[in-house]
Amino acid sequence: MANALVFIDNPGAALKKSSLELLTIARSLGETAVAITGELTDDVAATLGAYGASTVYQPSLANLDEYLVGPKAAYLAAAVNASGATAVLLDNSPEGKEIAGRLGIKLSAGVITDVVGVEADGTAHKSVLAGSYTTTAKATTPVTVLSVKANNVEPVAAAESVAPTTATVEVPADAAANSARIAARTEKPVSGRPDLSEARIVVAGGRGVDGDFGPLEELADALGAAVGASRAATDAGWIGHDAQVGQTGVTVSPQLYISAGISGAIQQKAGMQTSKVIVAINKDAESPVFEIADYGIIGDLFKVLPQATAEIKKRKG
Amino acid sequence: MKIVVLVKHVPDAQFDRHITGPNNTTDRDESILSELDEYALEAALQLAEERGGPKAGNEVIALSMGPSGAVNAVKKSLQIGAYSGVHLSDDALAGSDAAATSLALAAAIGHLSADGRPVDLVLTGMASTDGETSLVPAQLAERLSYPQVTFASSLEVTGGQVRARRDAGHFSETVEAGLPAVVSVTDQINEPRYPNFKGILAAKKKKITSLTLSDIGLDASQVGLAGSWTVVESADARPPRTAGTIITDEGDAGIKLVDFLAAQKLL
Numbered sequence: 001m002a003n004a005l006v007f008i009d010n011p012g013a014a015l016k017k018s019s020l021e022l023l024t025i026a027r028s029l030g031e032t033a034v035a036i037t038g039e040l041t042d043d044v045a046a047t048l049g050a051y052g053a054s055t056v057y058q059p060s061l062a063n064l065d066e067y068l069v070g071p072k073a074a075y076l077a078a079a080v081n082a083s084g085a086t087a088v089l090l091d092n093s094p095e096g097k098e099i100a101g102r103l104g105i106k107l108s109a110g111v112i113t114d115v116v117g118v119e120a121d122g123t124a125h126k127s128v129l130a131g132s133y134t135t136t137a138k139a140t141t142p143v144t145v146l147s148v149k150a151n152n153v154e155p156v157a158a159a160e161s162v163a164p165t166t167a168t169v170e171v172p173a174d175a176a177a178n179s180a181r182i183a184a185r186t187e188k189p190v191s192g193r194p195d196l197s198e199a200r201i202v203v204a205g206g207r208g209v210d211g212d213f214g215p216l217e218e219l220a221d222a223l224g225a226a227v228g229a230s231r232a233a234t235d236a237g238w239i240g241h242d243a244q245v246g247q248t249g250v251t252v253s254p255q256l257y258i259s260a261g262i263s264g265a266i267q268q269k270a271g272m273q274t275s276k277v278i279v280a281i282n283k284d285a286e287s288p289v290f291e292i293a294d295y296g297i298i299g300d301l302f303k304v305l306p307q308a309t310a311e312i313k314k315r316k317g
Numbered sequence: 318m319k320i321v322v323l324v325k326h327v328p329d330a331q332f333d334r335h336i337t338g339p340n341n342t343t344d345r346d347e348s349i350l351s352e353l354d355e356y357a358l359e360a361a362l363q364l365a366e367e368r369g370g371p372k373a374g375n376e377v378i379a380l381s382m383g384p385s386g387a388v389n390a391v392k393k394s395l396q397i398g399a400y401s402g403v404h405l406s407d408d409a410l411a412g413s414d415a416a417a418t419s420l421a422l423a424a425a426i427g428h429l430s431a432d433g434r435p436v437d438l439v440l441t442g443m444a445s446t447d448g449e450t451s452l453v454p455a456q457l458a459e460r461l462s463y464p465q466v467t468f469a470s471s472l473e474v475t476g477g478q479v480r481a482r483r484d485a486g487h488f489s490e491t492v493e494a495g496l497p498a499v500v501s502v503t504d505q506i507n508e509p510r511y512p513n514f515k516g517i518l519a520a521k522k523k524k525i526t527s528l529t530l531s532d533i534g535l536d537a538s539q540v541g542l543a544g545s546w547t548v549v550e551s552a553d554a555r556p557p558r559t560a561g562t563i564i565t566d567e568g569d570a571g572i573k574l575v576d577f578l579a580a581q582k583l584l
Binding site for chain 1: 416456458459487503
């Protein structure tokens with residue numbers, strides 16, 4: 001009987017840091033099992049064992065990826081029953097949250113999303129109303145389903161590594177019925193920069209970049225950062241919508257957020273105000289972003305950013 | 318086609334928002350129609366208009382669940398162009414989590430299908446701008462045993478099939494599902510129309526149906542705090558951020574910035 005079940009969708013050749021974070025949290029809740037989709041490589045199995053997973057479940061159907069979340073939720077519900085787990089942990093991606101939502105209904109289990117911390121009894125901490133409140137929430141049901149944001153715990157391997165046993169879980173035959181099917185899927189070009197939602201540093205630009213993200217991209221590359229943007233910049237077509245930080249885009253909570261040429265309207269603030277350190281560069285001294293910046297520079301981003309990039313390169317040698 | 322658009326009355330994000338009371342619920346004074354729901358409403362109106370509008374038997378019903386003030390979200394939807402409105406309101410609904418909300422909404426959609434014209438499509442925004450859990454569309458679809466298509470950035474309906482484009486992390490996907498379905502749309506899908514003077518006048522003549530729990534066949538123990546599977550034990554306002562050091566560039570701000578980052582151990 002496992003206490004916690006971690007869902008890892010298509011681990012691929014190596015586990016992502018966010019999956020290792022889920023395994024680390026799961027171990028604090030008790031004996032851990034893992035449900036994966038896709039192939040289980042020897043390397044991934046070894047890493048799962050190093051992080052204390054005693055059992056790895058795989059679905060009886062291989063084509064779950066052809067559908068949106070419905071059949072994955074059905075598989076996971078069967079894996080919860082097989083493992084006896086009382087806590088289920090998923091990542092906080094849109095798909096992770098949707099699987100969590102459907103799973104909650106299937107199991108009559110409380111679901112808590114956007115979790116930033118979990119206590120040993122399953123009590124979850126989260127931030128709500130765009131980071132203006134932190135709350136403590138708990139499921140009142142026998143099973144708790146939690147989708148956990150990345151970058152809130154340091155992944156730590158178990159004191160003792162185990163060799164996980166593998167087991168197949170029967171996916172109900174009707175799981176794919178009434179599910180949306182993926183008719184086509186194209187991979188987006190990869191930038192080589194970290195993912196916006198998981199990046200330790202974000203360099204974001206707004207109206208003030210006036211169509212030229214070049215200086216921001218150069219600074220981002222010098223810092224190993226992701227590039228973000230305000231809605232004004234994505235609406236203008238200067239950068240893809242994926243880069244949008246804010247209420248209707250990606251919510252970020254990095255160690256460092258550098259805001260360049262963004263006035264800091266409330267929707268933008270909502271997406272980044274839980275960043276640890278905020279730096280703002282703007283020509284307009286009246287910009288609201290200066291009210292929340294730890295370090296503000298009233299100046300021209302086209303002068304300040306290249307100078308900072310050159311200085312970082314110089315210091316890093 | 319019979320389309321139900323879920324519209325939510327949420328605290329205006331332009332102002333400070335608060336969590337209050339013994340059950341840690343959101344203060345709903347200063348509330349408005351959730352901005353993200355306007356995209357769902359626009360998508361519904363376009364689908365109905367492509368099919369000949371109300372004269373051809375199409376319906377666009379704005380459905381809101383919430384306390385008395387939530388009727389304003391329905392009224393605003395009617396001004397924008399929804400054909401009729403439904404306000405599901407009952408004291409017992411207060412404090413419902415996503416699971417209880419999805420139960421009540423599923424029952425309301427069942428009620429709206431009971432006239433012999435079943436609902437074909439349920440449209441929602443990508444998330445509410447208050448709870449932001451984005452759980453309700455998925456949980457509603459599970460309750461109704463409908464397929465769900467979430468985060469649609471384009472939408473077509475032909476021959477009983479929904480076809481949508483969505484961006485999912487590193488992928489861009491085309492997704493298909495049969496009707497009836499639950500579809501949530503992003504703010505990329507369209508430009509919502511504004512209510513004009515004619516729309517505001519016309520809205521006064523449109524019908525708003527009020528529903529209570531007994532109308533949709535639920536009792537108080539199934540919804541609200543009693544029917545919720547999660548409880549918020551405490552809520553603490555984050556200390557507001559305060560401004561730090563502000564400098565004016567005198568030709569060396571880039572270097573000073575790097576000094577600051579180095580001092581913060583961020584390089």
